[in-house]
Amino acid sequence: MSREVRTDVNLKPYRAALALPGLRTLLIVAVLARIPLTATGLTLTFYVVQDLGRGYGAAGLVGAAITVGAAVGGPVLGRLIDRRGLRPVLVLTAVAEAIFWSTAPMLPYPLLLPAAFLAGSLALPIFSVIRSSIAAIVPADRRRAAYALDSVSVELAFMMGPALATVAVTTISARTTLYLVGAGIVAAGVGLFLLNPPLRGASDPVGPQRKVPRREWLTPRMVAVLAVSTAATVVLGGTDVAVIAVLRDNGDIGFTGVVLAIWAVASLVGGFAYGAATRAPSPLALLAVLSIATIPVGLAGANWWLLGLVLIPAGLLCAPTLAATSDAISRLAPVDARGEAMGLHGSAITVGIAVGAPLAGAVIDASAPAWGFAVTGTVGGLVALVVLPVELRRRRAGAPAPVPEPELTHAA
Secondary structure, three states: OHHHHHHHHHHHHHHHHHHHOOHHHHHHHHHHEEEEEOOOHHHHHHHHHHOOOOOOOHHHHHHHHHHHHHHHHHHHHHHHHHHHHHHHHHHHHHHHHHHHHHHHHHHHHHHHHHHHHHHHHHOOOOHHHHHHHHHHHOOHHHHHHHHHHHHHHHHHHHHHHHHHHHHHHHHHHHHHHHHHHHHHHHHHHHHHHHHHOOOOOOOOOOOOOOOOOHHHHHHHHHHHHHHHHHHHHHHHHHHHHHHHHHHOOOOHHHHHHHHHHHHHHHHHHHHHHHHOOOOOOOOHHHHHHHHHHOOOOOOHHOOHEEEEHHHHHHHHHHHHHHHHHHHHHHHOOHHHHHHHHHHHHHHHHHHHHHHHHHHHHHEEEEEEEHHHHHHHHHHHHHHHHHHHHHHHHHHHHOOOOOOHHHHHHHHH
């Protein structure tokens, strides 16, 4: 009996959030729309290596071009959404995606690089739009559970997208898979256009949007949350590369999918637990624990199953850390600048992944695979120490604590 009561209490935040009109549909669309986006990097890598006959370094440059373009274009597109609305930006980006993915299989490598940068800068802003819409649909006291569900949906997309791309590349061809990925992204844009998710909530001010100067919302606290977002994905990007390197070094490369699946499932569990918790730790605390848990992972690389087990503590912190930063950005950004703020958040995450993977790779090449975990985890810990004074100043100033979730408090 007590176990049944405990389960009911833990599910209350999710039931309360999913009962809100539009959230359930938004999350379903989010998973489906993100799947083709998560397949882009792997598909382009296969195409450049197999069809164009280039090396993995050349393939990495194409991925880097898209990443840099996305980091530059994300805040700009967010600002356009704030000024012009969602649908015009969806049309612009869907057309840009259609042009790139329909022509990329015919472009020589020297033209593919600049085209990839342009495509990245005009990439469909699915991640930032979904997170902005959650902030509009869900009241502040229920957003933690909603953003936890969003992080879980991201994990699901990353588990499905690359796997489907690998099947398509190996059974059809990399060139055809490019067309399929592009069609999926355009379909995602059409789906979002038809859904037209709200970006302003019922409690938000009505009337014409005002131009909010960045100095009003790009505060030290906001910058700190963006830094935490970047550092978290530096750790995650480095872990991804270090896992592969450790397994290859030990001759266990065939178990890569199993180990990464253990890591991903731990993240799913952690994200769900984070949304159901009575009190949630701050993004800074989550980053600190994530970093500390990552540093020693390489010491367990002697066996693939031991590596998978040691990854679980860090995995449990992946989705919660990203969900916490999304929640914090939604609370700190004024509604009239929410699109740009979420665009900056997306850029921060993108930059972290772009830095973490090559950083771990360079360290591994110069030393040993275990150091890939240690160095990127240390980077995350150092960023947490740098950001700590901002958090301490906020607490000393008596900043209000997040509003407790009424359903959970009442159930307790």
